[in-house]
Amino acid sequence: MSNAVAEAPADNPANESGIQSFLVTFIVRRFDPEVDAEPRWVDYDVELYATDRVLDALHKIKWEVDGSLSFRRSCAHGICGSDAMRINGRNRLACKTLIKDLDISKPIYVEAIKGLPLEKDLIVDMEPFFASYREIQPFLIANSTPEKDKERVQSIADRAIYDDTTKCILCAACTSSCPVFWTDGQYFGPAAIVNAHRFIFDSRDDAADVRLDILNDKEGVWRCRTTFNCTEACPRGIEVTKAIAEVKQAVLRGGR
Structure with a gap:
């Protein structure tokens, strides 16, 4: 963090409140x-x-x-x-x-x-960004029906597994900081993978295998080069690179 503000010229005028x-x-x-x-x-x-x-x-x-x-x-x-x-x-x-x-x-x-x-x-035109987001099916897919007038129950521990990736606000800061995304218009990009992670590791969801299959593609998680640009760019402090690595591991395991 720069201290340049404190070093700015002292002759700059202050307003009536005395604020420089x-x-x-x-x-x-x-x-x-x-x-x-x-x-x-x-x-x-x-x-x-x-x-x-x-x-x-x-x-x-x-x-x-x-x-x-x-x-x-x-x-x-x-x-x-x-x-x-x-x-x-x-x-x-x-x-x-x-x-x-x-x-x-x-x-x-x-x-x-x-x-x-x-x-x-x-x-910028955000449509390519949102097209990748839509492709990973960013919504809960459940085969079971909850009890009447009841919510789907989830433990605190299960919720904590994907808590970080629920913070995404789809600003595209992470995706547009990725060198691979700059040069390859087909790459899903970090934000899409982060939002896939949010549902892949949700214990209430039954479509983890579908999303893992989508991301186990030449333009999916394997295009990530782990430069950490995405993590640094995220204004919400999401550990984006870590989330991508966890999705890679899930692909190798064949499930979450």
Whole structure:
């Protein structure tokens, strides 16, 4: 974590409350398919506070400087996952990335996530990502019927086995950080495998063999090169690489 905020020029003005503000340069990779043949970098100077987020800076640019800037965001609280983007070369959620955690003595580079078709500015086409997600059948498949007016019972220990992978918010940060995904448009990608893991290891589900068969494919779990990019990129702290390894082991065992 950088301490650059504390080292910013002391002559920057403070507002009436005495809170220090900083002039931060953002360099955003812009692309308008109706105008641009190739993406271009555009710089913006934005006055921010240390506790502001990158999303706040993008809002300020769009609302006060250039209304044509396009990006996705919804909840702004790290839950919806819609504002995943590359910030200084790393996949992050703009709403969770604080200015104080970045080195503002240098420009902050912002661009769309990689590996998915670029639509405009920071917006990519998520359909290939969700197509892989749908293919692993991300829903409970049970052959038995629970007792009338009863839920399907599961022990605390059984629930703990897949607890980590229930945290996925489908932001695509992990998948679009994967070098294999960048070069192979057919690879399922980490997020799809994480969501398969969530049901493969759910004791209430009866289709683990179906999902393992789907992932035991040349474009499935065996394409993972264990670079840990996905784990580092996950804004929810999911141990993505570990989950993929556990699915590989299940494939080798022939079941969970």
